[in-house]
Amino acid sequence: SQQGEEDPQALSIQEGENATMNCSYKTSINNLQWYRQNSGRGLVHLILIRSNEREKHSGRLRVTLDTSKKSSSLLITASRAADTASYFCATGAGNNRKLIWGLGTSLAVNP
Amino acid sequence: DVKVTQSSRYLVKRTGEKVFLECVQDMDHENMFWYRQDPGLGLRLIYFSYDVKMKEKGDIPEGYSVSREKKERFSLILESASTNQTSMYLCASTQSRGAGYTQYFGPGTRLTVL
Numbered sequence: 001s002q003q004g005e006e007d008p009q010a011l012s013i014q015e016g017e018n019a020t021m022n023c024s025y026k027t028s029i030n031n032l033q034w035y036r037q038n039s040g041r042g043l044v045h046l047i048l049i050r051s052n053e054r055e056k057h058s059g060r061l062r063v064t065l066d067t068s069k070k071s072s073s074l075l076i077t078a079s080r081a082a083d084t085a086s087y088f089c090a091t092g093a094g095n096n097r098k099l100i101w102g103l104g105t106s107l108a109v110n111p
Numbered sequence: 112d113v114k115v116t117q118s119s120r121y122l123v124k125r126t127g128e129k130v131f132l133e134c135v136q137d138m139d140h141e142n143m144f145w146y147r148q149d150p151g152l153g154l155r156l157i158y159f160s161y162d163v164k165m166k167e168k169g170d171i172p173e174g175y176s177v178s179r180e181k182k183e184r185f186s187l188i189l190e191s192a193s194t195n196q197t198s199m200y201l202c203a204s205t206q207s208r209g210a211g212y213t214q215y216f217g218p219g220t221r222l223t224v225l
Binding site for chain 2 (some may be wrong): 003033036040041042044045048088090092096097098099101102103104
């Protein structure tokens with residue numbers, strides 16, 4: 001079942017610009033994770049933010065979480081052509097080993 | 112680094128064939144998952160396993176079965192392949208405790224059923 005909804009579905013920007021994508025979810029969570037998928041490949045974990053955290057950074061990535069609005073955003077600063085990929089959010093809850101996945105945002109960074 | 116490998120990157124099979132997709136992880140993870148990914152539908156969970164010989168249905172188990180005889184290996188079986196099973200199949204694993212059940216993925220198998 002899909003819980004997360006990413007917004008926008010597709011995003012096209014120029015190299016050097018910032019890219020922001022959003023994720024909304026429906027139920028209570030323990031954590032929210034972002035993954036990247038390069039074309040035709042498996043997903044790679046980028047960052048995890050716990051429900052008691054509001055913001056987290058990793059290199060050029062900044063993630064925010066607003067549990068009152070049940071939403072998260074992923075900001076990629078100073079984007080590069082190599083950032084071209086699909087980005088997925090996934091939520092984890094309680095002791096449930098399964099993650100609930102969104103449908104993804106397709107990001108194109110033009111050189 | 113965690114490594115998850117899948118037996119094939121590309122596979123072409125005929126309708127009615129029995130198809131085996133293999134997944135191996137080298138990090139002693141308890142949990143393993145099989146997803147299929149189709150355009151516009153995201154990742155859909157087929158089956159997962161939380162221990163050897165244990166399995167649980169995901170959201171779309173129909174037409175699939177799984178086998179986990181060893182901790183490191185999780186197999187997805189299409190008993191009689193059909194054209195609507197043409198898809199990208201992704202295997203993932205995760206440890207049981209901590210790390211928020213972060214999933215580690217294999218490179219995927221793109222299966223075409225003719």
